[in-house]
Amino acid sequence: MSITIASFDGANRAAIDEAYRIGAAASDVDMPDFPPLCRRYFDALFHTPMPGTESLWALARLDDVPAGYLKLDLPQLDNTDNANVELTVHPELRRRGVGRALHEYGVRLLRERGRKRALGMTVSTLPGGPSRSVAGDAFAASTGAQSALAEVCRRLDIDTIDRAALRAALAEAHALAEGYQSVTWQGATPPEYVADIAYLDGRLLMDAPMGDVQWEPEQVDAERIRGTDRALEARGRRRYHLGMRHEASGRLVAWTLLDVGASADWHAFQQITIVDPEHRGHRLGLLAKIENLHHLLTHEPAVRVIDTFNAASNSYMIAINERLGFRPLESWNNWQLTL
Helix, strand or coil, X not given: CCEEEEEECXXXXXXXXXXXXXXXXXXXXXXXXXXXXXXHHHHHHHHCCCCCEEEEEEEEEECCEEEEEEEEEEECCCCCCEEEEEEEECXXXXXXXXXXXXXXXXXXXXXXXXXXXXXXXXXXXXXCCCXXXXXXHHHHHHCCCEEEEXXXXXXXXXXXXXXXXXXXXXXXXXXXXXXXXXXXXXCCCCHHHHHHHHHHHHHHHHHCCCCCCCCCCCCCCHHHXXXXXXXXXXXXXXXXXXXXXXXXXXXXXXXXXXXXXXCEEEEEEEEEEEECHHXXXXXXXXXXXXXXXXXXXXHCCCCXXXXXXXXXXXXHHHHHHHHHCCEEEEEEEEEEEEC
């Protein structure tokens, strides 16, 4: 067997098509209960990347058959010692050395770029959850990477929501949130909220549990927020935001986001939820999540399930999610390799 690897970029449409087919096949086999890989999303990775990120791509061929791809995301504005890694091998061509060859190719590239750490994620099965392959964890460990942070994906089945319990939780939250008002928007962040959203987004990695992951807080400003909005719009993500406005100061002091993809109207992700530390203790996180759930379902009635990810140690956010009805689905491991 002969394995060849070549870098490619957004100008190489044939390589993009081949990489997409590999990713779609892997997604269908590895995560059959998740939405299929969205072509619009995948194409946008090339023509509208996230701000402050340089992506390097490589395609592996096994006896001239497209067999796997590598994506390396290199932060440019902060965390310039780090890289995020996505390595995918076609399900029918695994266990033939393709993953190992892509890994070694990526390590060489990252060392040439002066990066010191590579970070990637793998999925595994939880008791009672859907079956997931153990191959990802085994491969990551075999490279010398260390498990740095455990996360759990939880799923909310819309049909099983306890509406009475949700109303009670909402009333409890409103009673403690005097002096705060919720505001909603869809898509791009309105100009009047950009500065506050930039501040809250920049706090995320200060406040969320990070385990042993060596990742510094990101430098987020209005320009970066606008760039992120453009990238998510290009990927076809329909975004539903809710902020909590502190009436005395006029500032948004809490923010949560739900989004739906372009090719699967039945599925949504619960993304960021964050409360400014100075305004905690008023149930703003719980209030924002419940009201934004209503905001989403009003505009996206086809949504049947919502998935969210939390560090296994994030007991505060897990408690809120479980009050809404989220239940554990699968485990995700963050692996960190020192180069």
